[in-house]
Amino acid sequence: MLAFFIRRTLYSIPVLLVGSFLVFAMVSATFDPTDDLRGPRGGNVDAAEIERVIQAERERTGTDRPLVEQYASWIGGAVRLDFGDSWETRDTVGSRLWRAFGNTLQLIGWGILISAVLSVAIGVYSAVRQYTISDYLLTGLSYIGIAMPPFWFALLASQFMIFTLPNLLGTDKFLFISGLHSPGKSGIFNLDYLQHLVLPVATLTVQIIASWSRFQRASMLEVLSSDYVRTARAKGVPRRQVLYRHALRNALIPLVTVMAIDIGLLFGGLIITEQIFSIPGMGRLFIGSLLDGDNPVVAAYVLLTAVFIVIFNLIADFMYSVLDPRIRLS
Amino acid sequence: MTAVIEDPIVTSAKPRSQWLLFRRRFVRHIAAMIGLGTLTLLVVVCFAADLWVFYDPKLTSILEAGEGPSMAHWFGTDDNGRDYLTRIAYAGQLSLRIGFAVAFISTFVGASLGSIAGWFGGWVDELITRVVDLFLIVPAIVFLAVIGRKISEAEAFLWWDLGDEFLFYTIDRDTPIIFALAMFGWMQVARVTRAQVLSLKEKEFVEAARAAGASSTRIIVRHILPNCVGVLMVNLTLSIAGAIVAESTLSFLGLGVQEPQTSWGKMIADAKGFIGTEKVFMLYFPGLMLLLVVLSVNFIGDGLRDAFDPRSKQE
Numbered sequence: 017m018l019a020f021f022i023r024r025t026l027y028s029i030p031v032l033l034v035g036s037f038l039v040f041a042m043v044s045a046t047f048d049p050t051d052d053l054r055g056p057r058g059g060n061v062d063a064a065e066i067e068r069v070i071q072a073e074r075e076r077t078g079t080d081r082p083l084v085e086q087y088a089s090w091i092g093g094a095v096r097l098d099f100g101d102s103w104e105t106r107d108t109v110g111s112r113l114w115r116a117f118g119n120t121l122q123l124i125g126w127g128i129l130i131s132a133v134l135s136v137a138i139g140v141y142s143a144v145r146q147y148t149i150s151d152y153l154l155t156g157l158s159y160i161g162i163a164m165p166p167f168w169f170a171l172l173a174s175q176f177m178i179f180t181l182p183n184l185l186g187t188d189k190f191l192f193i194s195g196l197h198s199p200g201k202s203g204i205f206n207l208d209y210l211q212h213l214v215l216p217v218a219t220l221t222v223q224i225i226a227s228w229s230r231f232q233r234a235s236m237l238e239v240l241s242s243d244y245v246r247t248a249r250a251k252g253v254p255r256r257q258v259l260y261r262h263a264l265r266n267a268l269i270p271l272v273t274v275m276a277i278d279i280g281l282l283f284g285g286l287i288i289t290e291q292i293f294s295i296p297g298m299g300r301l302f303i304g305s306l307l308d309g310d311n312p313v314v315a316a317y318v319l320l321t322a323v324f325i326v327i328f329n330l331i332a333d334f335m336y337s338v339l340d341p342r343i344r345l346s
Numbered sequence: 347m348t349a350v351i352e353d354p355i356v357t358s359a360k361p362r363s364q365w366l367l368f369r370r371r372f373v374r375h376i377a378a379m380i381g382l383g384t385l386t387l388l389v390v391v392c393f394a395a396d397l398w399v400f401y402d403p404k405l406t407s408i409l410e411a412g413e414g415p416s417m418a419h420w421f422g423t424d425d426n427g428r429d430y431l432t433r434i435a436y437a438g439q440l441s442l443r444i445g446f447a448v449a450f451i452s453t454f455v456g457a458s459l460g461s462i463a464g465w466f467g468g469w470v471d472e473l474i475t476r477v478v479d480l481f482l483i484v485p486a487i488v489f490l491a492v493i494g495r496k497i498s499e500a501e502a503f504l505w506w507d508l509g510d511e512f513l514f515y516t517i518d519r520d521t522p523i524i525f526a527l528a529m530f531g532w533m534q535v536a537r538v539t540r541a542q543v544l545s546l547k548e549k550e551f552v553e554a555a556r557a558a559g560a561s562s563t564r565i566i567v568r569h570i571l572p573n574c575v576g577v578l579m580v581n582l583t584l585s586i587a588g589a590i591v592a593e594s595t596l597s598f599l600g601l602g603v604q605e606p607q608t609s610w611g612k613m614i615a616d617a618k619g620f621i622g623t624e625k626v627f628m629l630y631f632p633g634l635m636l637l638l639v640v641l642s643v644n645f646i647g648d649g650l651r652d653a654f655d656p657r658s659k660q661e
Contacts, residue, residue, distance in 0.1 A: 031476065035483045042489075046496040163640035165591050165611075167598050168633035171618055175629065179622045284485030288595065292618075302488070303599060306495050314492060322483040 017337060024333060028326045033091070036319050040087045043315045049077045049103060051309075077103055077311075090315065099316035104305070109312045113298060113320070119196060120286060120297035122204070123220060126213060127282055131221040131228060132275065138225070139232025139271075140264060143240060154229070161226025166285060170219040170292045177215065191215055194294045216293045220285050224278060231274055236267040269339045276332030280325040368576075371653035378649020381642035388639060392438035401429035403436045404606075412625045421631050424616075433608065434631055441590055441609045442639070444524055448589035451528035453582045456535025457574065461566055463536070464543025471540075478533045486530035487595060493529075494601030497522045523602060527589050535581045542574045576654030583647040587640040594636055610636050 050070045074080035078089075078100075093100055099109035138158075142151040177191045192198070192212045201208045239245060240263055248258045286299035294300070298317060305313035372378060391398075401419075407427030415422045421430035463474035546552060547570065555565050594611025596602030603609045608616075610632040617628035 031479050031483065035480050038480065039484070042492055046492055159641065159644065160637070163587070163637055163644055165594055165598075165614075165633065165636055165640075167595060168614055168629075168636065171614065171621060171629055172633070175621045175626055179626075280485055284487040287487060287491065287599070291599065303491065306491055307600075318484055318488055318492065321485065321488055325483055325485070 020337075021330070021334060024330060028330065032322060032326060035322055036091055036094070037087055039318045039322070040090060040315055041083060043311050043318070044079070044083060044086070047309045047311055049073055049079060049309060049311070090312075094316070094319060100312045102305075102310055102313055104308050104310040104313075109316045112301060112313060113316060116296060116298045116301045119295050120290070120299065122196065122213075123216060123286060123289065123295065123297060124279075124282055126217050127220040127224075128275075128279065130217060131224045134221075135225045135228035136232055136264075136268070136271070138229035140236055140259075140267075142229070143233045143236035143267075144259065146237065155233075158226040158230050161222050162230075164222065166219050166223055167288045167292060169222050170215065170289065173215055173218060174292075193292075196295055216289050216295060219292065220282065220289045223285070224282070228271060228274065228278070232267065232271050235270045236263065239263045239267040269336070272339060273332045273336045276328045276335060279328045280321075283321050283324060368653050372649050375649035375652055377645040378653075381645030381649070384638055385642040385646065388438065388635070388642075389442060392435050392442060395432070395435035395439065399429075399432045399435060401432045403428060403432045405429075412628075414624065414627055422627055424628060425620075425625065430628065430631060433613065434610070434635060437608045437610050437613050437632065438635060440520060440603060440607060441593060441611070441636070444520060444527065444593045444609070445586045445590035445639075447524045448527040448531055448593075449582050449586040451524065452531035452585055452589075453535050453578060455528065456532035456581075457539045457571070457578055459532070460536035460539025461543045461570060461574070464540040465547060465562065465566055465570065474536065474540075478536055481530065481533050486592065489530055490526060490592065490596055491599060491601055493526045494596050494599070497526060497601070520603065520607065523593060523596070527592055531585055531589060531592075535578070535585070538577055538581060539574055542577055543570055546570050546573055576650070580647050580651045580654070583643050583650060587643040587647075590636065590639060590643075 050073050053066065053070050053073060071080070078086055090100060097110060099113070101107070102109050102112055105112070138154055142154045145151045174193045178189055178193055182189050190211060191214050193215055194212075196209065196212045196216075198208050198212070203209065245258060245263055248262050249255070253262070283299075286297060287303055288299075289295070290297045290300035291303055298320075301313060302317040304310075305317070405428060407423070409427065410419070410423050411427040412425050413419060413423045413427075419429050419431065421434060424430050424433060459474050459477075463471040543566075552565060552569055555569050560568070590610075593602055593609060594614065597609050597611035598615045600615065603612045613632035614629060614636075617625075617632070620626050620628055
């Protein structure tokens with residue numbers, strides 16, 4: 017088994033290398049830092065002067081070298097977590113990403129925790145109550161949750177929680193839609209933080225909870241109809257104990273793998289969530305840099321996302337074989 | 347004396363083809379039928395917009411700007427006084443066209459690559475599998491955002507220089523978006539098709555065809571692919587939903603459809619500033635359309651899956 021994981025890990029390295037080259041080439045191809053220097057301009061500017069400025073800009077950004085050479089020095093730095101200098105600010109890419117990482121980590125952490133807890137709870141509940149009204153209701157909600165574009169959900173939820181509901185109740189706003197803290201506040205164990213966190217985390221998780229809970233329901237139903245559960249019931253093990261000790265533990269195995277793979281979705285969802293709720297995390301930094309043409313930041317973000325996803329896929333494989341010894345890896 | 351006993355089961359049995367059985371199961375799937383009805387209605391209403399709209403989609407009217415739904419304007423008017431229902435219909439043409447085109451292209455590409463990989467095996471399989479892995483290491487939306495900044499500048503994108511027509515296809519402003527979305531939508535289909543082909547090629551009827559001297563192409567086209575139709579159709583419907591949502595997300599971020607064109611995603615983006623004002627209804631309608639389309643398509647997909655493979659039916 018150890019050999020399998022060593023091989024899988026080694027296999028991810030060429031995939032990441034080729035992938036990172038394509039990413040780098042793509043990012044370079046979609047934005048040329050000297051583009052806006054070439055545009056039409058008023059007045060009589062010396063053509064040679066423009067050429068000189070363009071050349072200086074090329075040297076500053078390193079785009080005067082061949083693509084392969086640029087890539088080689090970029091990836092050489094990247095493995096030491098040095099992603100070069102940002103083109104737009106006088107900062108290194110690493111420090112900008114690092115500052116944003118804290119906020120992103122909070123969103124992802126709460127996101128995973130809440131989606132895992134809620135989807136297991138919902139899945140088990142509707143499996144146990146199969147074909148009751150509450151099961152149908154939850155199933156219907158999950159269909160809507162899967163189909164609803166997260167950004168639309170975010171805007172609807174903002175309208176409802178910030179304006180409609182407080183107006184109806186005649187109270188103050190009890191949730192906020194900008195950033196993670198009110199000005200001058202910090203820390204994660206206070207009401208203010210919670211008030212800021214609810215809507216972004218809901219946006220990030222709504223689709224995931226909907227699909228995970230469906231998955232958990234299906235796998236729970238399959239386990240509940242299995243022979244060993246019937247045996248346990250027949251020999252008189254209390255219902256609650258059968259549910260949690262025998263059924264749930266086995267029904268969690270498929271979900272755990274799906275979870276590890278779907279973490280990738282969270283990284284995609286971050287872009288939308290951070291953009292809508294003005295949270296200065298990595299997703300917002302990515303979109304901002306994309307629009308500003310700050311290629312080093314863009315490339316670094318895409319590379320980091322890829323690395324995270326590869327790692328979580330490895331974890332998925334690992335979990336699968338550890339949790340279910342019947343699965344032999346080859 | 348011998349009595350002829352008629353067996354009611356034997357005599358009433360007519361030959362039933364697989365296709366007939368499939369159709370019957372699909373038609374009995376209530377959710378799928380509702381989905382199909384809704385989707386057909388939306389498609390007809392949007393694409394027949396020229397026939398029924400009362401307003402010019404571009405006609406602005408400052409005096410009527412931002413009015414809520416009324417008898418004259420069922421969905422109200424936008425902040426430039428354009429009739430919102432008309433805008434929704436024309437935006438729907440674009441959203442739906444992109445969704446369908448992307449789904450067909452990506453399913454075609456995925457099915458081709460998947461069946462080639464599964465059928466030939468060896469280094470071809472190895473290569474295609476690696477390429478699939480490559481495309482899957484980053485969430486599509488991240489890639490699309492990067493490509494999107496080029497698309498949103500429109501004109502000078504890749505095949506743009508080929509002129510107005512490329513093969514049999516007229517190139518529109520939204521062609522680059524379709525290809526970009528298709529580029530990141532084929533991997534799942536390829537994986538599923540490959541797995542399907544791998545199991546099919548061990549079947550006896552394939553062996554028989556090969557023994558009879560059929561070529562690889564013939565076996566793939568005549569024997570393998572028809573048996574993949576179920577899986578492919580399910581994937582096709584689901585990727586319509588995926589593509590429409592992906593397009594709307596890109597347009598929402600400002601990296602997709604650009605003025606003067608509009609899609610449902612772009613309409614939501616344009617309406618996001620009206621949260622907390624009385625013009626907030628502008629946010630509701632395009633999102634509702636997206637939700638309806640995706641729900642219908644998902645239900646159709648469920649119906650197809652249950653109809654093609656009754657064993658897989660989710661309880």
